[in-house]
Amino acid sequence: MRKLVLFFTVLFLLVACNQQDETSNPNVSESDDTDEIVPGGIDAEIIPFNLENATEDADLIAQVTILEKVEEVSIEPxxxxxFRVDVTESIEGEPINETVTIKQLGDSEWSINNNEFFEPGEEYIFFLNETSESNSDYWIIGEETGFFQVLDDDTVVKLVNSIPELRDAESDNVNELNTSTEELKMATDEQVLDKQKLINLLNNLEGGN
Incomplete structure (x- = not known):
């Protein structure tokens, strides 16, 4: 199995569950109008995203549109x-078919690093590996550090942990884009990229391997 599968092994070993009872849990809503409970937190060390390794090891690099949540799988740790997604553009590799399933860590009871879940209609570019013992077709390399949200036909945002390797793909119009008005998922140190420059960079990396 490819070495990036070790990511999940390391992640599992580093997971620390912060569970509190309902009376002291700050994630429990105190509203008089609802008893809704926000998911508990699982804090995991953020694993840096290595662009070259991810490009080399990915079974599929693709732009996808989130269609729907399929199921939650409660396993330890x-x-x-x-999620079911539509593969709208295959950048590297061949999808199993145009509609595939991917997995995002966490469920309605537990969120990972307070990450928000995908919503129907959102578009992303993902680096994906096929799964062998999972209810999904693929898992996302790097998890949150591998989330590249597509804002429009020209603009992609790496949401967590900008990396020097992508500087050549950064958008020339970054100063004109007010990302605070966009519906970005868990944006932290976001890096605004030109989509075509990103694709060209990935093609060059793949061609050099």
Missing amino acids: VPYTV
Whole structure:
């Protein structure tokens, strides 16, 4: 199995569950109008995203549109949620078919590093590996550090942990884009990229391997 599968082994070993009872849990809503409970937190060390390794090891690099949540799978040490996605553009590799399933760590009871879950209609570019013992077709390399959200036909945002390797793909119009008005998922140190420059960079990396 490819070495990036070790990511999940390391992640599982580093997971620390912060569970509190309902009376002291700050994630429990105190509203008089609802008893809704926000998911508990699982804190995991963020694993840096290595662009070259991810490009080399990915079975599929693709732009996808989130269609729907399929199911939640409650397993230890980390549960996950399965989403059905439409592969709108295959950048590297061949999808199993145009509609595939991917997994995002966490479920309605537990969130990983307070990450928000995908919503129907959102578009992303993902680096994906096929799964062997999972309810999904693929898992996302790097998890949150591998989330590249597509804002429009020209603009992609790496949401967590900008990396020097992508500087050549950064958008020339970054100063004109007010990302605070966009519906970005868990944006932290976001890096605004030109989509075509990103694709060209990935093609060059793949061609050099």
